[in-house]
Amino acid sequence: MRKLFICFVALSLVFCFAGPTFAAKGTVKIGVYLPMTGPVAAYGQMEWAGVQTANKIMPTVLGKKVELFLVDTKSDKIEAANAVDRLIKKNKVHAIIGEAISGNTLAGGPIADKAKIPMVSPTATNPLVTQNREYVFRVCFIDPFQGEMAAKYAAEKLGAKKAAILVDIAQDYCVGLANFFAKSFIKHGGKVVATAYCQTLDQDFTAQLSSIMAAKPDVLYMPNYYTEVALACKQAAELGLNVPVFTADGAQAPELITIGGKDVEGIIFTGHFAKEAAATELAKKYIDAYEKDTGKEASAFDALGADAYFVLMDAITRAKSVKGDKIRAALASTKNFKAVSGIINIGEDGNAIKSLVLLNVKDGQFRYLATLNP
């Protein structure tokens, strides 16, 4: 019995050491760090599903198998930084996809940058994420554009003169976007009559909303994540605050509708992608594959997760190498790449230049309204 046990241990040790050596020779390793749990788990889980589908569509690059390594960041900045460190040091990845939100990508980015491992974020929209970070890229638009489009729409189409803002000050994304919106809204002749603050994980917004109500705004801008937006909309309805609610790409998670129910009906937001507006060949292929894989409807976050993967694969193909600097150079010269969410050009600072879509919630569904170009 004891001998058997020793044999077993010895054998497993052999496999333990042998495994990685086999893998190192023949595969391209892509690290993925995403919020699979915590307050923004919906983004991470959708993006991971998107990355996996993309990996099924394109399982090899340069004739080698692509191997994915997932680390959960628990929606936390410190965990995000640790995840990047672990992917680079322990898993020895060639490139990284992630994170879903700006604050966490701001924490993870510098580590990849220092190690010269290219990183592509699917949906971190704050401009600071890629600034002075040679190796950090993204496949989404950035917040000054999103804030400007929201402000323009609120001022021109909704005819709003007075805006109120409820912003989550624990998130770089929310703070940045609220500022860009406020600046643009004032430029379009409007006035910000009330600004109130909350924090991620807050559940009670009644005090802020009552103060906002007293300022009698024409539109309420809440550039926060889906749970906070859904709960705030519910409480706004209970308090009788009947103004149009405008929000941003963070709203596009199914939880917004399941939690918010009838109280999120009619809210408008700027987003990355709507299935109805998909135009590229790859998008059609991806949507079919994703919906067959998961049984769920393809949406923005999974599509952007897939795009991060496809853009990275395209860069590795053009670089003909898995060396960090070669991939980086190829990523930086991405031109007219026909991705799932539209045509991607990587411009200054490693930012994607692309259009955004306007959506609203109607009958418990996200509905596509228009495409707005930069």
Place this chain on the structure above:
Amino acid sequence: MEPTVFAQQLINGISLGSLYGLIAIGYTMVYGILRLINFAHGDVMMMGCFFAFYGIMMFSLPWWASFIIALVLTGLLGVLIDRGAYRPVRNAPRISALITAIGVSFLLENAGLVVFGGRQKAFYRPEIFSEVHTIGGVRFLELLIWVPIITLLILAVILFIIYKTKVGRAMRCISHDMETTRLMGVDVNRVIAITFAVGSVAAAAGGIMWAMRYPQINPLMGIIPGLKAFVAAVLGGIGNVAGAMIGGLLLGLAEILLVAIRPDLSGYRDAIAFAILILILIFRPTGLMGEKLPE
């Protein structure tokens, strides 16, 4: 501030504060009897919410049946936690029990992440609680009327158990001197198990009310309400069941009125709650309604 806005903010504060108070009752009761700060209280509350959630979603039970089953299951969970985690360290120094409680808290949170998944789930709020009432321009949810009723009911039941039953007498004895109580032939472990059962049922009741007010549940939902309830319990005098209720109300009002008066400071809301905790611990460690410490 206009009077209606102020009245609305007062209602907002009472609405939030009564929920804190409701959750704090179970917290403070367990402390009062065992001198154990049960840091897992918020997570037990979370489990209660998930039991209720799955009762409705998976077994299609009517909401009230599902809530009652959730209360019972959470009570059993409390007994199980005591048997598995606290009883083995019963005679160890108090700090061991405290650390064990933190361990239980992490265990429940992470087990919840594995079993229930990390994504937020929408909690069902029965139609009868969703109605909005308007009195003189002040609006509030039907649920708000029920929170104090449920709280008083739980308070009455707990006070009845502690002061009018034989088990309650044993609980009071244990809070004074566990060893002597044991020598007197009281089955201490059984009494403590009952204490945890009652405390956990109260947590589940608080959790379900919380989840109906803020209809979103996830495995980490217990952390913040748990901490706030702890502050409320300390504010009211930890160990004092009625004090917890008042501490909760005061905390809720303080948080809401801070935001109402200085909206620009609303980011410091949690800081206020914990600053209150620190001040109370410095100037009045026994809380507003706590008894004087024996010399």
